[in-house]
Amino acid sequence: MTRLNSPDALERFRQNLLSGRDPDKPCISICVGAGCIASGAGDVVAAFREEIQKQKLTAAVDTKGTGCPGFCERGPVVVIYPEEICYLQVTPADVPEIVSLTIRQKKVVERLVYTDPVSGEKAVHESDIPFYRHQKRNILCNNIRIDSKSIDDYLAIGGYSALSKALCRMSDTQVLAEVKKANLRGRGGGGFPAGKKWEGSRNAPETPKYVIVNADEGDPGAFMDRALLEGNPHAVLEGLIIGGYAVGANEGYVYVRQEYPLAVENIILAIRQAEEYGLLGKNILGSGFDFIVKVHKGAGAFVCGESTALMTALEGRAGEPRPKYIRSNIKGLWNKPTVLNNVETWANVPLIINKGADWFTQIGTNGSKGTKIFSLVGKINNTGLVEVPMGITLRDIIYKIGGGIPGGKKFKAVQTGGPSGGCIPEAQLDLAVDFDALAKAGSMMGSGGMIVMDEETCMVDVARYFINFLTDESCGKCLPCREGLRQMHKILTNITQGKGKEGDIETLEQLSEAAVEASLCALGKSAPNPFLSTLRYFRHEYDAHIKEKRCPALYCKDLIAFYIDPAKCRACMTCLKKCPVQAIDGGKKKIHIINQDKCTKCGTCIEVCPSRFSAVRKISGEPMPAPIPEEQRLLLKASEEQ
Amino acid sequence: MNTEQIDRIIDKHNTDPGSLIQILLDIQAENRWLPAEALQRVSDKLQVPLNRIRHIATFYKAFSLTPKGRHEVHICMGTACHVRGAKRILDTVQDATGIKPGETDRDMKFSLETVNCLGCCALGPVMEIDGKTHGKLSTAETADVLKKYE
Numbered sequence: 001m002t003r004l005n006s007p008d009a010l011e012r013f014r015q016n017l018l019s020g021r022d023p024d025k026p027c028i029s030i031c032v033g034a035g036c037i038a039s040g041a042g043d044v045v046a047a048f049r050e051e052i053q054k055q056k057l058t059a060a061v062d063t064k065g066t067g068c069p070g071f072c073e074r075g076p077v078v079v080i081y082p083e084e085i086c087y088l089q090v091t092p093a094d095v096p097e098i099v100s101l102t103i104r105q106k107k108v109v110e111r112l113v114y115t116d117p118v119s120g121e122k123a124v125h126e127s128d129i130p131f132y133r134h135q136k137r138n139i140l141c142n143n144i145r146i147d148s149k150s151i152d153d154y155l156a157i158g159g160y161s162a163l164s165k166a167l168c169r170m171s172d173t174q175v176l177a178e179v180k181k182a183n184l185r186g187r188g189g190g191g192f193p194a195g196k197k198w199e200g201s202r203n204a205p206e207t208p209k210y211v212i213v214n215a216d217e218g219d220p221g222a223f224m225d226r227a228l229l230e231g232n233p234h235a236v237l238e239g240l241i242i243g244g245y246a247v248g249a250n251e252g253y254v255y256v257r258q259e260y261p262l263a264v265e266n267i268i269l270a271i272r273q274a275e276e277y278g279l280l281g282k283n284i285l286g287s288g289f290d291f292i293v294k295v296h297k298g299a300g301a302f303v304c305g306e307s308t309a310l311m312t313a314l315e316g317r318a319g320e321p322r323p324k325y326i327r328s329n330i331k332g333l334w335n336k337p338t339v340l341n342n343v344e345t346w347a348n349v350p351l352i353i354n355k356g357a358d359w360f361t362q363i364g365t366n367g368s369k370g371t372k373i374f375s376l377v378g379k380i381n382n383t384g385l386v387e388v389p390m391g392i393t394l395r396d397i398i399y400k401i402g403g404g405i406p407g408g409k410k411f412k413a414v415q416t417g418g419p420s421g422g423c424i425p426e427a428q429l430d431l432a433v434d435f436d437a438l439a440k441a442g443s444m445m446g447s448g449g450m451i452v453m454d455e456e457t458c459m460v461d462v463a464r465y466f467i468n469f470l471t472d473e474s475c476g477k478c479l480p481c482r483e484g485l486r487q488m489h490k491i492l493t494n495i496t497q498g499k500g501k502e503g504d505i506e507t508l509e510q511l512s513e514a515a516v517e518a519s520l521c522a523l524g525k526s527a528p529n530p531f532l533s534t535l536r537y538f539r540h541e542y543d544a545h546i547k548e549k550r551c552p553a554l555y556c557k558d559l560i561a562f563y564i565d566p567a568k569c570r571a572c573m574t575c576l577k578k579c580p581v582q583a584i585d586g587g588k589k590k591i592h593i594i595n596q597d598k599c600t601k602c603g604t605c606i607e608v609c610p611s612r613f614s615a616v617r618k619i620s621g622e623p624m625p626a627p628i629p630e631e632q633r634l635l636l637k638a639s640e641e642q
Numbered sequence: 643m644n645t646e647q648i649d650r651i652i653d654k655h656n657t658d659p660g661s662l663i664q665i666l667l668d669i670q671a672e673n674r675w676l677p678a679e680a681l682q683r684v685s686d687k688l689q690v691p692l693n694r695i696r697h698i699a700t701f702y703k704a705f706s707l708t709p710k711g712r713h714e715v716h717i718c719m720g721t722a723c724h725v726r727g728a729k730r731i732l733d734t735v736q737d738a739t740g741i742k743p744g745e746t747d748r749d750m751k752f753s754l755e756t757v758n759c760l761g762c763c764a765l766g767p768v769m770e771i772d773g774k775t776h777g778k779l780s781t782a783e784t785a786d787v788l789k790k791y792e
Contacts (some may be wrong), residue, residue: 024712034760034761034762035761035762035763035764035765037766037775038760038762038768038775039762039764039765039776039777071766072762072763072764073764075764090696091743106772182704218758219719219762220719220721220722220724220758220759221720221722221759221763222759223723223759223761223763226761234780237750243705245721258667258762259703259704259757259760289702294665296663297663297664297667299663299666299667299702299703299705300702300704301701301702301703301704302758313663315660316659316660316661316663317694317698317699318698318701318702319701319702375763377721377722377763377766378721378726378763379726382762383722383764384764415721419721441777449721450723451721451725453725462725465721465724469758475701573727580734580737580781580785584790600733600737602733602734602781603727603730603781604780604781607780608782632671642684
C-alpha cells in the first residue's frame with residue numbers, strides 16, 4: 001500500500017489515479033444511503049451487476065454504490081455518468097432497459113426521468129430538477145460522485161488537498177485564523193462560532209487535547225449527519241484532522257450512534273484507509289504532525305448529543321451532562337481541553353481551507369455564513385435532504401424545493417430545530433432562515449430538521465408528542481426537567497383527551513418557566529419550547545380542546561368520531577370488510593353505519609373508502625347526526641327508483 | 643452465551659474499563675440481550691462494580707435485560723412518521739400482537755419496540771421487522787405484513 005510521505009507524493013498519487021481513469025467511461029452511480037436501501041436499492045445494485053455481466057460490459061462500465069444525494073422521495077436514485085442522466089424510482093425490472101438503451105446506445109429512458117407534477121415537463125439531468133435547482137450544494141454535491149467506501153474516489157475529486165495545504169503550507173495559527181474569519185458557526189444546534197471554540201482549547205494550558213465529531217444525531221426526522229458520514233466519511237475525517245492541527249490535539253474521536261450501522265461501518269473503513277495512506281498516524285504527509293482517530297458507538301441516549309453528556313459517555317459512564325461553569329473546550333473529556341463539533345461543521349472545514357474564508361463568507365447572511373443542510377420531511381411532496389444558502393426563505397424551501405404540500409392540503413406550520421425547537425406558522429413563511437432569525441421567531445436552527453405540518457396536524461398533539469419524547473430522554477439529573485416535563489406531558493395528554501380544564505395553560509407556563517430557569521443542560525432548558533411556540537402561534541387550538549372539547553385538526557382520537565354520510569355511501573362493502581373490529585353495520589345495497597360503541601377510531605374506513613365516494617368523514621365538537629331510518633337504508637338502482 | 647464468548651469480546655477491547663459501553667454493545671449485538679451472568683463476568687474481568695454496569699445497561703436504550711422474540715418489530719415514532727400517522731400503526735401492531743413497546747409475547751414470536759427515527763422519512767410511516775423496512779404503511783397493510791411472519 002502506498003504511504004504518502006509528502007504533499008508532492010499526494011499530488012503525484014492523485015495525478016496517477018486520474019490518468020488511470022477515463023472521464024468518458026460510463027459509470028452507474030446508485031444511491032445506497034439508508035432511505036434508498038429501504039426503497040430497495042440493494043436489489044437494484046445487484047440487478048445492475050448481473051445485467052452488466054450478462055451483456056459482457058464489465059470492463060467497459062463502472063458501477064458505484066454512493067451516498068445519499070438527498071432526493072429520498074424518489075428513491076432509489078440512479079445517476080449515469082458522464083452524461084449525468086438522473087433516473088428516479090428505479091426497480092430491478094428497469095435495469096436491463098437502462099443498460100441496453102442508456103449505456104449501449106446513449107439513449108434516455110424517458111419514463112424514469114423526473115416529470116414535473118404540474119407542467120409535465122421532463123428533466124433529464126440532476127441539475128434541471130427543481131428540487132436541486134434551487135439548492136446550493138457545497139457539501140452534499142460530492143455524495144453521488146464518489147463510492148462511499150473508496151478513498152481513491154475521494155482523492156480523485158481533490159480529497160485531502162485541504163489537509164495537505166493546512167499541514168504543509170499554513171501554520172496552525174493561520175488555519176485557526178482562517179476558520180475564525182469564515183465565522184463558521186456550529187451546525188449541531190447552538191450555532192457557537194467554531195473558531196472561537198477552537199481558540200479557547202488551543203490557548204488552554206493543559207495537555208493532551210482532544211477533538212471530537214458529534215455524530216449522535218438523535219433528533220427525530222433529521223438525518224443529514226447520517227448522510228454525510230455514510231456517503232462521504234473522508235470529508236468529515238479531513239476536517240477533523242485539520243481541526244486537531246489547529247487546536248494542537250493529537251487524538252480525535254468520532255461518537256456515532258449505533259442505530260446507524262452503515263455510518264459506523266463507513267467511518268471505521270475510512271479511518272483504516274487513511275491510516276494505510278499515511279493521512280492518519282505519525283508524521284502525516286511529512287509535516288511532523290501526528291494524529292489518531294477512534295470510533296465510539298453511542299448506545300442510544302438522546303441526551304448524549306449534548307456535549308458534556310457525550311464526553312461522559314466517551315469515558316465509559318452513563319451519559320449525564322455536567323455544569324458548564326468551565327466550558328468543555330477548557331475542561332472536557334477526562335478534564336482536558338476538548339473541541340466538539342457536529343459532523344456538518346467538520347465537513348465545512350476542508351472547504352474553508354481550500355477556497356478561503358472570503359469565498360465562504362460570500363454565501364449567507366450577516367450573522368450566519370455558508371450553507372446549511374436541512375432534512376425536509378413530514379407533509380411535504382419532496383422529502384429529502386436539502387442544502388441551501390443561509391438566508392433563503394422558508395417559503396422557497398417548502399414550495400420551490402419541497403414542491404409544496406401533498407394532496408392539495410393547506411400548510412399549517414413548519415417545525416424546526418428538533419424536539420426542543422419550535423413551530424413557525426404560515427404568517428412567517430417569508431422568514432430568512434439563519435441562526436438568529438429562527439431564534440427570534442421562537443424556534444431554533446438546531447441540527448436542521450424541518451418538519452412540515454398541514455391542516456390535519458394538531459398542534460396540541462405536536463407539543464404533547466415532543467414533550468413526551470423529551471420526558472423519555474431526560475437523563476433524570478435535574479428535577480424541573482425530570483418531574484416538570486412528566487407533569488407537562490400529563491396535562492397535555494389530558495387536553496388531547498378532552499379532559500383539559502381552565503388553568504391548565506397557566507400551569508404549563510409555570511412548569512415551563514421552572515424548566516427553562518433551573519435545568520443544567522440545553523435539553524431541559526429548551527424542553528418547553530414545543531409547548532411555548534405552539535401556544536404563541538396556535539393558542540386557539542388549545543382553547544378549542546379545553547373549552548369546546550374539539551380538535552380543530554380532527555386528529556385527537558378521543559375528541560373525534562367517524563361518520564359515514566348516508567347521502568354519499570354507495571354500500572360497496574369495502575370499509576365493512578376491512579374494519580378490524582367489525583364496527584360497521586350494513587350490507588350489499590344497504591347503507592353502512594358505524595357502531596360508535598365498537599369503533600376504535602383506527603381510521604381504516606377513511607383510508608379504504610373509494611375516493612369517488614369519500615363517504616367517511618371525521619367530526620369533532622358537534623353531536624353525531626341522527627342515524628337515518630332503517631327503511632331508507634336500502635340503496636336502489638337509479639332505474640328502480642323511478 | 644458462554645464465558646469464552648464473553649471473554650473474547652472483553653479481550654478484543656483490551657480489558658479496558660473505559661470501553662465498558664463498547665463491550666456491552668458487542669455482547670448485546672451477539673446475544674441480542676444481556677443475561678445476568680454476562681454482566682457479572684464483565685464486572686469481574688474489568689473490575690467495575692456491578693451497580694455501575696447496571697446503571698449503564700438501564701440508562702442506554704440499546705441494551706435489553708430480557709430475552710427477545712424471534713422477530714424484532716421497530717415502529718418509527720420520529721416526527722415525520724408521527725405527523726403521517728405512526729400512532730395508528732403502533733395501535734394496530736399492539737392490537738394484533740397483544741404486546742406493548744418493550745414487551746415480548748409469550749410464544750417468543752415478536753418483540754415490539756418504538757424508535758425515534760430510522761432516517762427514511764420519505765417512506766413514513768415506517769415499520770421495521772428484523773431489519774427489513776416496510777414503508778408508506780396504512781393500518782390495513784400493517785396487519786397484513788405481520789401475518790407473514792411465523
